[in-house]
Amino acid sequence: MNSDTPMIMAEQLGKTFVLHNQGSQEIPVFLGLDLTVYKGECVVLHGPSGAGKSTLMRALYGNYLVNEGSIRVYHGGDGHNGEWVDMSRAAPQKILAVRKSTMGYVSQFLRAIPRVSALDIVSEPLMILGEDESKAHERAGELLSRLRVPESLWSLAPATFSGGEQQRVNIARGFSAEFPILLLDEPTASLDAKNRETVTDMIREAAERGAAIVGIFHDEDVRNSVGTRMFDIKPVKEAA
Amino acid sequence: MNIETTPLLSVQSLGKDYGGKIGCTDVSFDLWPGEVLGIVGESGSGKTTLLNCLSAQFEPSRGKVVYDTRVDGPRNIFDMSESERRLLMRTDWGLVRQNPRDGLRLGVSAGANVGERLMAIGARNYGEIRGVASEWLEKVEIDTNRIDDRPTTFSGGMQQRLQIARNLVTNPRLMFMDEPTGGLDVSVQARLLDLLRGLVTRLGLSAIVVTHDLAVARLLAHRLMVMKDGRVVEQGLTDQVLDDPQHAYTQLLVSSILQP
Numbered sequence: 001m002n003s004d005t006p007m008i009m010a011e012q013l014g015k016t017f018v019l020h021n022q023g024s025q026e027i028p029v030f031l032g033l034d035l036t037v038y039k040g041e042c043v044v045l046h047g048p049s050g051a052g053k054s055t056l057m058r059a060l061y062g063n064y065l066v067n068e069g070s071i072r073v074y075h076g077g078d079g080h081n082g083e084w085v086d087m088s089r090a091a092p093q094k095i096l097a098v099r100k101s102t103m104g105y106v107s108q109f110l111r112a113i114p115r116v117s118a119l120d121i122v123s124e125p126l127m128i129l130g131e132d133e134s135k136a137h138e139r140a141g142e143l144l145s146r147l148r149v150p151e152s153l154w155s156l157a158p159a160t161f162s163g164g165e166q167q168r169v170n171i172a173r174g175f176s177a178e179f180p181i182l183l184l185d186e187p188t189a190s191l192d193a194k195n196r197e198t199v200t201d202m203i204r205e206a207a208e209r210g211a212a213i214v215g216i217f218h219d220e221d222v223r224n225s226v227g228t229r230m231f232d233i234k235p236v237k238e239a240a
Numbered sequence: 241m242n243i244e245t246t247p248l249l250s251v252q253s254l255g256k257d258y259g260g261k262i263g264c265t266d267v268s269f270d271l272w273p274g275e276v277l278g279i280v281g282e283s284g285s286g287k288t289t290l291l292n293c294l295s296a297q298f299e300p301s302r303g304k305v306v307y308d309t310r311v312d313g314p315r316n317i318f319d320m321s322e323s324e325r326r327l328l329m330r331t332d333w334g335l336v337r338q339n340p341r342d343g344l345r346l347g348v349s350a351g352a353n354v355g356e357r358l359m360a361i362g363a364r365n366y367g368e369i370r371g372v373a374s375e376w377l378e379k380v381e382i383d384t385n386r387i388d389d390r391p392t393t394f395s396g397g398m399q400q401r402l403q404i405a406r407n408l409v410t411n412p413r414l415m416f417m418d419e420p421t422g423g424l425d426v427s428v429q430a431r432l433l434d435l436l437r438g439l440v441t442r443l444g445l446s447a448i449v450v451t452h453d454l455a456v457a458r459l460l461a462h463r464l465m466v467m468k469d470g471r472v473v474e475q476g477l478t479d480q481v482l483d484d485p486q487h488a489y490t491q492l493l494v495s496s497i498l499q500p
Contacts, residue, residue: 020488064484092477114430
């Protein structure tokens with residue numbers, strides 16, 4: 001664990017939503033935001049609802065654009081051919097390359113794909129990295145078992161699963177490839193106590209193997225048990 | 241998806257007019273090997289006109305479409321001779337039309353539909369052609385017992401899958417698809433999407449997919465181009481364009497979807 005090696009360096013980020021079809025209303029979210037995340041730490045984004053926690057997370061993933069600043073992410077794994085990629089202005093295929101091998105994102109909801117089984121959804125990140133199918137399925141099975149998704153469901157498409165089951169499939173997918181950077185947006189939101197504890201363990205293990213983690217956790221116990229540092233986000237109107 | 245230095249297709253200031261009216265104009269983009277580009281917009285936005293120019297169905301009024309050919313490297317397809325362009329369309333490119341009846345030969349069997357493109361590039365051995373045709377029927381999930389049946393006896397979803405097999409049989413590098421799931425039942429759409437997704441990933445194809453269905457675009461495309469009144473108003477990473485649209489028109493488009 002190298003806690004002095006930065007993996008994400010976001011500098012002077014500014015984000016304002018402009019709603020063109022609602023009188024060009026402007027909604028400022030953050031301004032002048034700096035965040036550095038190091039290997040092996042779990043930074044908890046903290047702030048009231050609507051402060052922009054998810055917006056920041058999505059910007060780090062290249063899913064939302066920022067109006068100002070840069071989001072540099074260390075991409076390339078073993079340190080020899082690595083490079084810094086600015087997620088705020090990199091070409092789409094570069095952002096996809098970062099997502100393929102460097103950065104995983106677990107959202108609150110699973111975007112189920114028709115006809116694709118739970119096992120394949122969890123295996124996919126590994127398959128994309130070139131892992132062979134049997135090994136990818138083995139790893140996917142381990143994760144699904146650990147998260148108590150009954151084996152009878154593995155071959156089914158999760159569209160009909162319960163919210164908690166879908167969420168656990170989603171978490172298994174996010175953890176299957178052991179990404180160097182993990183973004184977790186309320187991964188424990190719809191889970192029971194046992195599964196919440198399992199996910200908490202998995203997050204801690206990921207940090208121990210050296211992953212740089214950014215998370216939003218509603219649950220205070222989870223926050224305290226996985227977080228190594230708090231990052232406060234204040235609504236921009238207060239800050240200004 | 242590989243990041244390479246030469247784009248497979250490079251489109252420069254492309255435009256097409258109909259009389260005094262603009263079909264599409266000022267369109268420029270690069271398509272990279274293995275990349276799937278979605279073109280979205282409402283009817284009349286110029287997306288099908290653009291696709292028809294890109295795939296050499298129409299001659300554009302201005303601009304270039306430069307394709308990285310296997311033998312001679314990058315060439316403007318409109319500087320090629322008619323026969324060169326035809327060969328390209330029959331081998332390296334595929335075109336999947338919205339209505340499978342426009343892309344199939346209805347008077348001959350399913351097997352002959354798939355085999356035709358092979359014969360066009362010189363295959364002559366009947367047994368081999370039939371063998372390859374039957375493999376492709378299997379890949380697109382059509383029962384090989386139906387190889388001698390005419391496509392008119394197939395359902396819409398099967399016809400669409402047959403059209404895809406017909407195109408893929410020559411191992412094209414670039415596929416053009418015009419509303420590939422349009423006009424199909426939702427369950428049939430899902431099956432086709434799953435099939436397309438798998439084929440594109442496994443074969444490392446590049447594709448340009450025109451659709452008005454944003455869910456289809458999200459599932460298939462790496463990158464999106466949004467068109468309005470013949471112009472590209474916004475482009476970028478698919479999920480970024482759909483989740484954080486910047487242009488007024490894209491915001492309207494995204495917010496107009498009914499959530500089931």
